[in-house]
Amino acid sequence: MFEFLARSLEASTIFTLAALGELVGQRSGILNVGVEGVMLFGATLGFIAAQVTGSFLIGFLVGILIGGLLGLLHGFFSITLGGDQVVSGMGIWIFGFGLTTYIGNPFTGPLGMGRIPKLWGVSPFFYLSIMLIVLTRFVLTRTSLGLKIRSVGENPAVAEVSGVNVTKIRYLCVTVSGMLMGFAGAVYSLDYNPVWNYNFLMGWGFIALALVFFSMWNPLILLGGSLLFGALWQLSLNPQLVLPGVLSRYVWRMAPFAITVVVLMLMSTRWFRRRWGAAKPEALARPYAKE
Amino acid sequence: MQKGLLAGIKHGEAALETRGITKRFPGVLANDRIDFEMKAGEIHAILGENGAGKTTLMNILFGLYQPDEGEIYIGGKPVKLRSPLDAIDLGIGMVHQNRKLVSAHTVLENIILGHPNAGRILNLRRTAKEIEELCARYGFKLDLNAKVWQLSEGEKQVVEILKALYRGAKILILDEPTSALAPPETKKLLASIQAMARDDLAIVPFITHKLPVVLAISNRVTVLRGGRVTARLETAHATEKGLAKEMVGREVIFKIERAQVTRGKPILQVENLSALGNKGFLALKGVSFSVHEGEILGIAGVSGNGQYELAEVLAGLRKAAGGRVLLDENDITHAGSLARWRHGMGYVPSERVDVGSIGDFSLVENVTMNFYFDERYTRRGFIDYRNLGKLTEELIAEYNVAAPGPDTPACSLSGGNLQKIILARVLSRKPRLLIANLPTQGLDVGATEFVRNKLMAAKKAGAGILLISEDLDEILALSDRIAPIYEGEFMGLLAAEQTPRERVGAMMAGVRPEEPKP
Ligand SMILES: Nc1ncnc2c1ncn2[C@@H]1O[C@H](COP(=O)(O)OP(=O)(O)OP(=O)(O)O)[C@@H](O)[C@H]1O
Ligand SMILES: [Mg+2]
Numbered sequence: 001m002f003e004f005l006a007r008s009l010e011a012s013t014i015f016t017l018a019a020l021g022e023l024v025g026q027r028s029g030i031l032n033v034g035v036e037g038v039m040l041f042g043a044t045l046g047f048i049a050a051q052v053t054g055s056f057l058i059g060f061l062v063g064i065l066i067g068g069l070l071g072l073l074h075g076f077f078s079i080t081l082g083g084d085q086v087v088s089g090m091g092i093w094i095f096g097f098g099l100t101t102y103i104g105n106p107f108t109g110p111l112g113m114g115r116i117p118k119l120w121g122v123s124p125f126f127y128l129s130i131m132l133i134v135l136t137r138f139v140l141t142r143t144s145l146g147l148k149i150r151s152v153g154e155n156p157a158v159a160e161v162s163g164v165n166v167t168k169i170r171y172l173c174v175t176v177s178g179m180l181m182g183f184a185g186a187v188y189s190l191d192y193n194p195v196w197n198y199n200f201l202m203g204w205g206f207i208a209l210a211l212v213f214f215s216m217w218n219p220l221i222l223l224g225g226s227l228l229f230g231a232l233w234q235l236s237l238n239p240q241l242v243l244p245g246v247l248s249r250y251v252w253r254m255a256p257f258a259i260t261v262v263v264l265m266l267m268s269t270r271w272f273r274r275r276w277g278a279a280k281p282e283a284l285a286r287p288y289a290k291e
Numbered sequence: 292m293q294k295g296l297l298a299g300i301k302h303g304e305a306a307l308e309t310r311g312i313t314k315r316f317p318g319v320l321a322n323d324r325i326d327f328e329m330k331a332g333e334i335h336a337i338l339g340e341n342g343a344g345k346t347t348l349m350n351i352l353f354g355l356y357q358p359d360e361g362e363i364y365i366g367g368k369p370v371k372l373r374s375p376l377d378a379i380d381l382g383i384g385m386v387h388q389n390r391k392l393v394s395a396h397t398v399l400e401n402i403i404l405g406h407p408n409a410g411r412i413l414n415l416r417r418t419a420k421e422i423e424e425l426c427a428r429y430g431f432k433l434d435l436n437a438k439v440w441q442l443s444e445g446e447k448q449v450v451e452i453l454k455a456l457y458r459g460a461k462i463l464i465l466d467e468p469t470s471a472l473a474p475p476e477t478k479k480l481l482a483s484i485q486a487m488a489r490d491d492l493a494i495v496p497f498i499t500h501k502l503p504v505v506l507a508i509s510n511r512v513t514v515l516r517g518g519r520v521t522a523r524l525e526t527a528h529a530t531e532k533g534l535a536k537e538m539v540g541r542e543v544i545f546k547i548e549r550a551q552v553t554r555g556k557p558i559l560q561v562e563n564l565s566a567l568g569n570k571g572f573l574a575l576k577g578v579s580f581s582v583h584e585g586e587i588l589g590i591a592g593v594s595g596n597g598q599y600e601l602a603e604v605l606a607g608l609r610k611a612a613g614g615r616v617l618l619d620e621n622d623i624t625h626a627g628s629l630a631r632w633r634h635g636m637g638y639v640p641s642e643r644v645d646v647g648s649i650g651d652f653s654l655v656e657n658v659t660m661n662f663y664f665d666e667r668y669t670r671r672g673f674i675d676y677r678n679l680g681k682l683t684e685e686l687i688a689e690y691n692v693a694a695p696g697p698d699t700p701a702c703s704l705s706g707g708n709l710q711k712i713i714l715a716r717v718l719s720r721k722p723r724l725l726i727a728n729l730p731t732q733g734l735d736v737g738a739t740e741f742v743r744n745k746l747m748a749a750k751k752a753g754a755g756i757l758l759i760s761e762d763l764d765e766i767l768a769l770s771d772r773i774a775p776i777y778e779g780e781f782m783g784l785l786a787a788e789q790t791p792r793e794r795v796g797a798m799m800a801g802v803r804p805e806e807p808k809p
Contacts (some may be wrong), residue, residue: 144409162405163376
């Protein structure tokens with residue numbers, strides 16, 4: 001049972017990191033539906049770099065770096081060119097899926113580097129993810145930078161006349177956002193499940209994306225959501241641990257996706273929008289052009 | 292950029308000066324060699340009809356547009372304003388015609404957004420105290436922790452003023468400061484403006500109509516027409532008639548001939564109608580009335596008292612929460628908008644940019660939106676753009692819309708001219724019932740006179756008109772009957788001719804009459 005709990009916390013860590021990245025970007029008004037693609041890149045390149053150099057540190061740094069670069073790319077397309085953010089995000093996913101499958105294929109198999117030591121029985125990244133949540137919340141609600149980020153996501157024109165550099169803030173957020181997603185990918189492939197094989201991520205990125213909507217753009221609710229989804233995910237891998245004999249693992253594996261669908265349906269009801277509608281960044285996915 | 296050019300400025304010293312400011316847009320000379328000067332402690336009104344170039348000049352002074360020619364001097368020194376940030380640093384603050392606030396944020400957050408001294412970590416308590424001192428000094432009352440979307444128009448304006456003052460503005464530019472305010476709010480604002488002028492701030496209100504406001508508060512007036520300065524004078528020497536003439540270039544008759552029409556049978560009957568507002572609360576709480584042929588029923592009220600919801604329900608854009616609406620004795624409570632238009636209803640929405648027009652569409656296409664269902668302008672299901680183009684040209688000429696042509700995109704029109712197009716297209720359809728929500732908002736004196744005469748003519752031709760307005764003068768001048776609305780209820784239904792102005796004003800503020808009259 002403890003094993004199950006520890007593993008769910010580790011699974012939730014990956015959701016937390018990736019979704020936090022998406023949340024930071026969305027609060028500044030940039031939607032990146034290509035979370036999965038960025039994670040795939042971070043995971044695959046991080047995995048290869050670690051295996052080649054024999055250093056975990058380099059593996060993580062490469063994962064973060066490639067995430068940041070992809071964030072910048074998404075930023076260039078959606079901020080500088082003012083293109084459609086969904087198209088750009090989908091592009092990143094398709095591109096990521098294809099290219100990482102090609103690059104990663106020769107490295108199929110376990111990492112073979114031993115495991116990263118646990119802290120009180122759980123991966124240290126879990127504690128790091130909690131700290132990042134607290135930090136993000138602090139930055140967003142208590143600092144000048146956070147106010148600028150929120151304003152840019154709500155109403156870029158107003159932010160601009162108040163003397164905020166919208167382009168700069170959005171680039172900053174979308175880059176940090178990519179770095180967190182890339183990091184999440186690297187944590188998956190170097191710590192949580194250090195084996196590379198075809199389509200190893202199986203939609204984690206998409207769940208992270210859904211989690212952001214689920215969280216009403218609030219980092220604390222986001223944390224709650226990823227803990228729940230982490231547990232569900234873990235349950236789907238070995239349900240016999242907790243509920244022996246109840247339903248097949250394939251039904252359990254569906255659970256996070258099914259819940260996501262239900263949550264999204266709930267969120268699109270009139271009642272929900274009336275009550276909580278204000279939480280969504282007003283300018284989300286809308287390009288901003290200076291007059 | 293040199294900061295603090297205005298730091299130690301004293302009463303009567305030159306604060307801002309422009310020389311030969313010129314700005315061209317494709318096909319329009321919006322500002323033509325404008326010389327303008329103002330001193331600390333002075334309230335200097337800029338007057339001009341729609342499209343005269345007021346907003347353009349202000350955008351130049353605030354660094355949003357770059358002038359094609361001309362110089363700007365601040366505190367006697369030439370400056371270049373590349374962005375609003377430059378202007379703010381130099382001590383220029385601006386309150387925009389279309390509010391520039393983040394509606395999901397609190398008042399306090401809006402005020403400190405982008406403030407250089409906000410600190411990395413926000414010290415909200417200290418800031419709040421400083422802002423409360425400003426409020427006390429100038430007589431503003433405001434809950435700093437309220438979200439902006441909860442505020443009235445007047446309160447939002449106060450937030451913008453506070454934001455500019457907190458940034459250390461010495462020159463305050465106000466675009467149409469009173470056009471969206473109710474009489475009591477206007478009065479309070481004017482008092483605050485005078486208090487600020489006593490503190491040696493230079494204040495520049497831009498005004499298209501409401502000339503009495505200009506006369507009441509300003510020290511000097513500059514009048515623009517067609518992008519050029521046509522008059523500069525001391526307010527002491529100005530009269531309402533004289534100013535109107537300078538603005539429009541002809542005499543303006545403020546009094547409207549009230550057409551005496553025998554009122555016909557009822558067209559619109561409303562029974563106990565209620566509706567929810569955007570926040571989910573009951574905004575309209577059971578009103579009953581009828582509008583007859585050849586009659587103007589005026590709904591007088593401060594915005595946010597349910598009249599907006601009433602207009603939307605009548606136009607079929609909002610669901611009724613209860614009650615019935617009859618058009619020519621047919622129940623249309625649940626009918627769609629198109630069915631209503633086909634039945635001869637016309638609608639002038641209060642939001643000319645968001646609901647009344649599509650900015651990227653040309654004027655012809657915007658006119659088409661009121662005609663695509665009209666057999667006269669369609670042929671076998673195809674829209675007859677040739678005829679609509681002709682119609683649009685006629686409307687532009689008749690309503691004197693300042694636009695290069697029918698193919699101009701709607702977003703490049705000035706506020707008032709856009710309003711004229713919206714009115715022109717619906718009136719040219721000769722509706723039998725017109726729902727007009729704030730029909731003259733943002734129009735200059737000349738255009739206001741013109742539109743009011745048009746409404747009167749429509750009434751003479753037998754149309755029934757529901758006129759919703761915050762402008763008591765407009766209601767009194769046009770209506771046959773008046774219904775003051777307060778918190779979603781009618782305070783009464785009065786015959787316009789025997790009702791004194793004060794009584795309607797009091798009822799708009801929620802005072803119920805002693806003996807209700809039919
Ligand atoms: N961005 C723009 N592109 C093209 N033309 C413009 C633009 N902004 C303004 N104009 C034109 O410049 C002229 C002056 O417009 P401006 O908005 O300054 O008028 P205004 O005096 O503020 O009028 P109003 O009282 O109607 O607000 C108008 O003819 C308008 O159509
Ligand atoms: Mg204007």
